[in-house]
Amino acid sequence: MATIRIERESGDAESKATAEAYAHAGQREILFGLYDDEVTLLDAVRAANDDHLDIDDVYTPFPVHGLDPLLGLEESRLHIAGFIFGTIGCLVGFGFMTWVFTRDWPIIFGGKPYWSVPAFIPITFELTVLFSAVGMVTVFYIINGLGPGAEPRRLHDRITDDKFCIAFDVTELSTTEVDRLRDYFDRTGVETVHQKTVAA
Amino acid sequence: MSGHIAPVRQPLVTGHKTYHQITEDICRPTETAPSLSWIVTFIISVICLGLFAFSVAWTIWVGIGSWNLNRTINWGWDITNFVWWVGIGHAGTLISAILLLFRQKWRTGVNRAAEAMTIFAVMCAGQFPLIHMGRLWLAIFIFPYPNTRGPLWVNFNSPLLWDVFAISTYFTVSLLFWYAGLVPDLATVRDRAVGLRKKIYSVVSFGWNGSAKHWQRWESLSLILAGLATPLVLSVHTIVSFDFATSVIPGWHTTIFPPYFVAGAIFSGFAMVLTLMLIARKVLHLEDYITIEHIESMNKVILLTGSIVGVAYLTELFIAWYSGYIYEQFAFLNRVLGPYYWSYIGMMLCNVVSPQIFWSRRLRTSLFWTFFMSIFINIGMWFERFVIIATTLARDYLPSSWSYYVPTWVEICIFIGTIGLFFTLFLIFTRVAPVVAIAEIKSILKTAGDQYIGPNALAHAHAGTSHTPHPTTSAASSHGKTTAPEVNDIPAGGTVDIDGENDKPLD
Numbered sequence: 001m002a003t004i005r006i007e008r009e010s011g012d013a014e015s016k017a018t019a020e021a022y023a024h025a026g027q028r029e030i031l032f033g034l035y036d037d038e039v040t041l042l043d044a045v046r047a048a049n050d051d052h053l054d055i056d057d058v059y060t061p062f063p064v065h066g067l068d069p070l071l072g073l074e075e076s077r078l079h080i081a082g083f084i085f086g087t088i089g090c091l092v093g094f095g096f097m098t099w100v101f102t103r104d105w106p107i108i109f110g111g112k113p114y115w116s117v118p119a120f121i122p123i124t125f126e127l128t129v130l131f132s133a134v135g136m137v138t139v140f141y142i143i144n145g146l147g148p149g150a151e152p153r154r155l156h157d158r159i160t161d162d163k164f165c166i167a168f169d170v171t172e173l174s175t176t177e178v179d180r181l182r183d184y185f186d187r188t189g190v191e192t193v194h195q196k197t198v199a200a
Numbered sequence: 201m202s203g204h205i206a207p208v209r210q211p212l213v214t215g216h217k218t219y220h221q222i223t224e225d226i227c228r229p230t231e232t233a234p235s236l237s238w239i240v241t242f243i244i245s246v247i248c249l250g251l252f253a254f255s256v257a258w259t260i261w262v263g264i265g266s267w268n269l270n271r272t273i274n275w276g277w278d279i280t281n282f283v284w285w286v287g288i289g290h291a292g293t294l295i296s297a298i299l300l301l302f303r304q305k306w307r308t309g310v311n312r313a314a315e316a317m318t319i320f321a322v323m324c325a326g327q328f329p330l331i332h333m334g335r336l337w338l339a340i341f342i343f344p345y346p347n348t349r350g351p352l353w354v355n356f357n358s359p360l361l362w363d364v365f366a367i368s369t370y371f372t373v374s375l376l377f378w379y380a381g382l383v384p385d386l387a388t389v390r391d392r393a394v395g396l397r398k399k400i401y402s403v404v405s406f407g408w409n410g411s412a413k414h415w416q417r418w419e420s421l422s423l424i425l426a427g428l429a430t431p432l433v434l435s436v437h438t439i440v441s442f443d444f445a446t447s448v449i450p451g452w453h454t455t456i457f458p459p460y461f462v463a464g465a466i467f468s469g470f471a472m473v474l475t476l477m478l479i480a481r482k483v484l485h486l487e488d489y490i491t492i493e494h495i496e497s498m499n500k501v502i503l504l505t506g507s508i509v510g511v512a513y514l515t516e517l518f519i520a521w522y523s524g525y526i527y528e529q530f531a532f533l534n535r536v537l538g539p540y541y542w543s544y545i546g547m548m549l550c551n552v553v554s555p556q557i558f559w560s561r562r563l564r565t566s567l568f569w570t571f572f573m574s575i576f577i578n579i580g581m582w583f584e585r586f587v588i589i590a591t592t593l594a595r596d597y598l599p600s601s602w603s604y605y606v607p608t609w610v611e612i613c614i615f616i617g618t619i620g621l622f623f624t625l626f627l628i629f630t631r632v633a634p635v636v637a638i639a640e641i642k643s644i645l646k647t648a649g650d651q652y653i654g655p656n657a658l659a660h661a662h663a664g665t666s667h668t669p670h671p672t673t674s675a676a677s678s679h680g681k682t683t684a685p686e687v688n689d690i691p692a693g694g695t696v697d698i699d700g701e702n703d704k705p706l707d
Contacts, residue, residue, distance in 0.1 A: 150407030
């Protein structure tokens, strides 16, 4: 991310102690604001970038276009996985049929050659698509940490409904720094601000 | 939100919806007790499903001899129904994949239900080849796996085997595509649910939390899956048509079959989507999300594909005559004037002649005519498959083998039974999952909501300006409409309230 972390005030022993306690318990303290519109959200993210605030994550009810560059998210490389799996499927399908019909059990069907390439095309194509789709979807769930029983961080029930959330990790921040974040939320037209302790 | 919107674009979400209202409206059917009409339809469907179980059991117990297939007509209702169901299963992926690539926003209103329909239709289709094997428990033989018979492999040169791969791939990919789209919406249902329901939806929504990176990958996944599913959907019915086109039977042995089958599949699929959606929008009160605009768009696709099918029918006749090949000429003359002439007439009337009414804007925006036509087309496309299969086989090379075929009660019951299977699954789906893609509808609201575009748009709330006012505020201020109060009640501009427990709703 292209933002700079808020400089910690020196000698803030209390916050350091709290941070260590949290880290020990495997927990993080999250301060998040809920916005009621994606336009306000985008403006707020821009303001955060201008103020060099380190946004932990943004949660939205639907994909908000224009958010990725602001958060400095690189383009997804999922298509590379799709291509690799597709290539494997293509080679497996074609290779297997070739092996069966030329090496393992050659049979003449209707006087055609053993290695009847045009007849292999449909199955080769289907297996390319099958491997690519299954592989890519599997990768998608794994890299996102999603799956049956997965329990990723869930901050607020309205995020999947109509609220747009900007979250800051305040575990290691001093009171002054947290106040600065609250100021920021106030300035950017936030609707509500909440704090929540979540698993790291 | 930015960008120009052509003035001809009509709103796709009506009723001045806010994001929260969209959630409320679409989640409601999954959260309330079923209506009486749902219960009655469900009971009828389950009875039909029972009929399916009984008639399939009968077939397996007695044998395929309980059907009226004979040595001449060795494919009858079974393969007719198979092709019919596979064809219906094409609309879902077409809507969700091809229309996604073409950036057609109206797909968002119908894609979820259409994809569900696809999956259920393919499940129905798959029953027929399986039952037709007679010994259902040996169905695994169609897959190439190491075995103790040599190993003896399947025939990779056979279009019937291509079909096995095509249909199973299509089913798998459609299911993955559908479910990937469903995950964020199931999370929406989860976050509104309590108790056991919340537990169940937590598991099935895979822990979705709406993180920006997840959404980015989700969009990327949808786009690539759409790119894969587009050639896939075209390949599936192409391969189904190869079952016929690669044979040496006059009337089947034609190169026009692949495009003609694909157009017919889209045609019948859209008809079934319309049949279902016209009922669903009424019963589930989704008129604001499945609008006349959606219906008109689908009717335009029906008009186009129906006309392509019509051209294909006429081309077949012309080429048969032009080929100068008497067997081919006989096959088509027999199709039109032979013992099954009535099914040819039915096919022509339902598929080619009647959809032409949709040239009229008044008729293609009429709910009655759309519903009427969707049923008509479903019937017509069934006739098409019957015409191709039964009439062709009934008159083969040896006049001494010529035959006529009528189905037995078992075959009829199996067909009715698959309709029961289809509706049972679809009705359950409408109760457990959002029928309309919630997140996708929200993402088009600012460019397709009726408070932003169209005749009822509010003057100052035009999409395209950089600072779009919130729909609630604008709708409430200038129209005096009662909109979701919970959004208005919270003072904008930032109330800071710290509470560790934020599980309670904002209102």
